Amino acid sequence: MTTHTTSETSPAIRLGLQANLAQFSLLVVVNALVGGMLGQERTVLPLLADDVFHLSAYTAAMTYILAFGATKAVTNFFAGTWSDRYGRKPVLIAGWLIALPVPAMLAWGPSWGWIIAANILLGMNQGLTWSTTVIMKIDLAGPERRGLAMGFNEAAGYVAVAATAMATGAIAEHAGLRPEPFLLGAAYVVLALGLSTFAVRETRDHARFEAARHVTPAGSEHDAELTTGQIARLTSLRDKALSAASQAGMVNNLNDALAWGIFPLLFAAHGLSIAQIGLLAALYPAVWGAGQMLTGWWSDRIGRKHLITAGMLLQAAAIALVAAGTTFGVWATAQILLGLGTALVYPTLLAVIGDVAHPAWRARAVGVYRLWRDGGFAVGALLAGALADAYSLTTAIWAIAALTAASGLVVALRMYETHPRS
Template sequence: MTSPATTTAPGAAGDGVRLGLRANLAQFSLLVAVNALVGGMLGQERTVLPLLARDVFHLSAYTAALTYIVAFGATKAVTNFFAGTLSDRYGRKPVLVAGWLVALPVPVLLIFGPAWGWIVFANVLLGVNQGLTWSTTVIMKIDLVGPERRGLAMGFNEASGYVALAATAMATGAIAAHWGLRPAPFLLGAAYAALALGLSTLAVRETRGHARAEAARHPAPENPDHHGELTTGQIAMITSFRDRALSAASQAGLVNNLNDALAWGIFPLLFAAHGLSIAAIGVLAALYPAVWGFGQLFTGWWSDRVGRKHLITAGMLVQAAALGLVATGTGFPAWALAQVLLGAGTALVYPTLLAAVGDVAHPAWRARSVGVYRLWRDGGFAVGALLAGALADAYGPTTAVWTVAALTAASGLIVAARMYETHPRT
């Protein structure tokens, strides 16, 4: 008799493929480490790049300074969509390795770029890297663990990425305070990319067989929209609009990353305008993703116990309250509390949304559904940067923060009204 955490699944992948965290612990742990390096690549920019735009390239307009986030978000969103399709067609590992090959020039461009256009191009490449690698590590962990521990798996995946992002943001802030904004902070990114490429090439194993094995024993869905033989266009429509849970998750993901773009691009400039040092800004830039990252170790597991919907709703409303505190605060203590609340709200939402998509999508097209969801979610970076930049230029950064707070609260209410509970136990 098998335990709930480990299932032997015969079928398309051949007999003997085992689903479950315990049965695949070595590969799962390796993928956690690889995703930490994915997060670290993003963390090298969180503290330094907004200040680089202001102090080195002398970009005074918020909209101009945030073009790198627009480039990153738009590229990552589109890459997420294709990552799911490519991983179904060619396998997960080739997509992961390709993502790390694309990452290699990023630190070089950030260090030596003589004009702002070079920095924007570096973020185009970073968006491709993040879309291919983060999407693939998500899909591979879902493949390995099976349905029973999906929330826990997503908690570990997202925690590893965002804890590494936080640690790198704090480290680069400290490095920049002592050795300047370039080149020293970005040497961490160069080391991350080289190490991750080696691990992905030499140690990571293909997991597509696990998804095929799960699909072979997957019960026929009651909803005819959710049968296994669907085109990519049909999957995009179901995930984006037709299924109430998937569409609610997609809009919540977009709004969540819309407010993350605000935190990434506007918060450091807002804090600097109030006289905070680079080191203090680095601490605040790290505090939010640190709470977000560590919190997901609990919230992913919690969603496996109590379901997905209510955690997502609560998380969006907590984020909205945190943004309101940023708008009203004027010093480090208030902003530190706001960053903690923002991280806690995001921790409730982030792994739970991915787990909900994994609950609903059929294993035969789950990778593509994850890609569509992540297209919407990471499109929020581009939308958030454009919206926050335009509002900050026209009315000031505080108005931008209040507007995004209102949108985040509205998104949580949409989840409460539209989403159905997706966890199979619940």
């Protein structure tokens, strides 16, 4: 690995996973703790809505996902802008400071309004911390291994989601739905704040180093001098790859809102125990998380577009299988397939953004993409809840399966291949 210096007196800045292994590995650990904060809710909160707070309407029960998704989506946008303006590390620390009261609010909040407020703070935490760890890993990895870097990042986060969902389900089975399951989250936030404050180093200079050597093709509109508004329009609408990635990301997280808020209620309605529901809630993100270490690397080898298309279509088939199933075995198979489909898509979409966006405004492009992607939580909560209230749980699931298949076809028809080797 060649060492490059910005001047004779400045410290060496090197791009690549091997050159930045210690910091990259530390950021993987931090992102695992980010995922754990989300995982503490996956099994327990849908059951809390039903058993403790007695919310009879599905739309009302999904309000915590709506609050989380809307807040996280908006915070993602600002995370990219702020990390360019103030640096990555201050944004990361701010995200963990915001998370400090969340476990206590979930564990002892006396009304559903407290749960919604906790999820607003959690959305801010996830938007600031997850976005920033993504940006920092892209900064460190350089152009050659973005897919692999995003695979490690997302794998760490979602394996932690799965492990924590399973752990909280087991704790709830023996100790009750509150407060014990949320003590894990309290430990996560304290550890993550300490690591982010005392061990994580700033990476913004790595992006500036790459930007100084970035060659923009003649006639391209992807130059370094773009306003935030221009970046938002380019990422959302004008660039075919960026806009296709943005819509696929939104539908992907719409699916996650369905799996988070509706699937546990469907499983409970068919008589599954809390422990079984916890296992199913963990199986999908476990396969998703572990699979990304392979799929991110794979996208560096064969390109991005076809993996994204296949992943969206596989997710659609898995969701349809959930709607058609009535037994633990069928649902376990569906959760595995859903995890595989999501693993094909999730790190690959982020790699597309890294491929296309100029290093000078890449953080803001990631923020815009994640605005759309995590807006899927809010859209999914509203759509799935409304359809379940008006018709049934299975109708909501069938409708979202069809929407996911349509999203995969949009990628197939609109996205161009972005990986430089392809």
